[in-house]
Amino acid sequence: MTIALVILWHTKLKPFRDYAVVIDAGSSHSKIFVYSWPTDKSGGLGTTSRIKQVKSCSVTHEPITTIVNATQDNVKNYFDSAMTTCISSIPSTRKSRALIFLGATAGLRLLNITDPAYITRLLNSTRAYFSTLKLRFRDPINQVRIISGSEEGLSGWISTNILLKELFNKSKPLDTFGVLDMGGASTQLSFIAPKATKERYRMNLFDRNYDVYSHSYLCYGQDQARLVYQGKLIEQANGSVSIHDPCLQRDYIENKTYNDIFSTACAHGQNESSVYFNTSSIFSFIGTGDYKECKRIMKERFNNSSCSSSTCSFNNVYQPVPISSSIKFIAMAAWYSTFSRLAPNVAIKPNHDGNYNFTSIKLADIKHAIKAICKQSWSHVHKPDKHRPFLCFNSMHDWTLFQYGYHMTDENLKNLQIIKTIHSNEIGWTLGYMINQTNHLDPKYRPTRLLTKKGFHGLLVSCILLLIISLIITASLSMVRWYHIALVLATVVGFLSLAAVITMIVLWFIKLTPFRDYAVVIDAGSSHSTIFVYT
Template sequence: MEDIKDSNENSCTRNILVILGFSCVISVIVLIAVGISQNKPLPQNVKYGIVLDAGSSHTSLYIYSWPSEKENDTGIVQQIEECQVAGPGISKYAQKLQEIGDYLAECMEKTRDVIPVSKHHETPVYLGATAGMRLLRMESEQLADRVIDAVIRTLSTYPFNFQGATIITGQEEGAYGWITINYLLGSFFQNSGWFSGISEKMNHEKTFGALDLGGASTQITFVPENHTMESPENSLQFRLYGKDYYVYTHSFLCYGKDQALWQKLAKDIQVSSDRSLRDPCFHTGYKKVVNVSDLYKTPCTKKFKRTLPFDEFQIQGTGNYEQCQQSILELFNTGDCPYSQCAFNGIYLPPIQGNFEAFSAFYFVMNFFNLTSEKVSQEEAIRKIRNFCSQPWNEVST
């Protein structure tokens, strides 16, 4: 979280890991909402699409192209350009709506140069907002609507075929992540040479599960062994490239990296007797002042809210890996389960099936530690992270 910080088998190559790390989950909206629906005949055999992924901590713009001819009624989409919008997520503009136009301008102007002018009027543009805006909507539906309306007004001024701006559900976010992973890894193409460079030995009859860690939520999606699930709201069905897929998906709102940290701080400050919080999840020597009003601003900390005898407190890092891990585990209720099997907080989870690919913040953390190699063991990863956590802040910050 910007406000708080100053700062099993992998069968794909490092290049694919990089793609997964820097490709947004919402990119697959092009595949579904655009690649399938845009069927108008064109003088050329290439079509374009623009997707903005409005996450909780930042917004990314992606430009895609695909041939007019489709394979089994689904387009083959390629990313041709990416632009990171400068600034935080769009939910942070709820009190400064007049700045949204400038916020999106640089990346939107870039699309004019990348996409041929003759294609502008038929190029669809779509914005999908995720958990940051879902949280804002929980705080104030009126504020969330105003942000989306401001985005719509801005995007409608460009010479493209504006398709809409919406807050997608957690279920949709998980589903799009699963499709993106399996699309990039070629799981949907059993005999296509288009993905032959990824892995010649890949079993295309199997799909990969998807793990997505964002700033405000985290998603898990996979194909369970049994299509019959105890929790129908966690079940989705797709038909892609001529084949039906039945998946389990759930989005854990408030368990993205930023909101989970807010939860942890709200939980721990309850037992503090003064204005300081000795926190093992920050490096020794790290200090940061936090306003209590900011701590309780998010809906994710409401269950921990209580009247404190101070308006602000100071985090004092102690840098202890084991104690930090134990503190974080206290955020997960694994005791109450109304189903035969649960993940945590009473959410149904069928038996885990197959191999998984982890991306977004999972990738960024592992990449920071140079742990994206195929042959890194869990023990080595834990050792590296433990050693990093034990370093004093003055060394880390330099």
């Protein structure tokens, strides 16, 4: 039995896995992720270097902020279908151990500026709903909250480098990948910068320190950037509601109300033209697809004329410049969804994982492709989807930011990849966020082990004592007549048999449960919501 317990502790407990659910509640969508990783023998946390995504589920509705009346029932109706599908991937015996986190990003950060009372109700109703899911939800305030822009950027950096195995293969910090993340309301830039004088974050991961520069630009995500841009066009229209839009697909017409544009915190300050209009005004944006004029307007927003730091990106935001061309970069999220539509015009094909490598591409090639897209008549666009009319604007926004905002060159472009997945894991901030949150979670809220070290040591000592007692008894009986030997042997055999039975019972209750723990993550974006399951 002693030997069996030792083997059980050192080998049989390893296959247990932990799970977590993470929800990305963003400005454009919500998405739920379920992750799992091998459990170790310390404090209920696992070996996150071997983490993998089990499942992801997009919430079919619009972003979480479309819940007008933020009650628990309405939150349940918003999430329930996707949540049920995602959580079903977690074995029933492991659900009570699966942690759940919701991180709300730039969309809710913006709404918290204009309507904090609504956000408080929404988060509290979400916490109430999560408490009914029978997952491990013991710290509601920290497990459902709005995350900062720096958290979002750093979490994306951790996710990327974890999945690319850069953090635990004894790689040098400068060998890690920088990350470009584009959302609906904000965009993030993160990369190793040990000499950065501001916005440098030291993280200790796998016993190594990493000094990461990270900045989040609120209102520079694609959706909010377009609203700010449209507000500027209205301001320059001298009271006209028919507005020529150089960054909109040629001949496409988009109608928007005054509130559609100016109710957001990003565009609110651009309503100086309100003297001409009221909240019921409707504007018609008529696409001209004028690449030259579009580029001129775009470059104005990435102005670097005033910089109070040693070097800046734009709008007086500190950034180490230039960024070394030796740093490898990964661009993700809306970078991918936009470029995958532009790629056929750049003559670049995705690799077998669907990702794009820019080794042989120059910025001039991308500019030429954008120009062709913008001037193409809407009537000639084959099988367009709802995002196609804005491909001109989104492409101009992304690549103007790359070149004139971040000050990257053709040399930086050679080390850029635009990706959607790594080893079948969707890339984003949720994985890194979950790892960081579980590591900092108060031990009293973590999953408990079925067999702790203290319990194991107690069983081991008991077995050793029983073994010693049995040896003493056997020795004391060694002088009895031979006809008693059979009885002694029978007793010993019986005792060993009982020990074997006890060992099997322990094995049954500890080891024949599923050997994985799960996590659920929800991405509640500004345009939709998705649920991810990781194991």
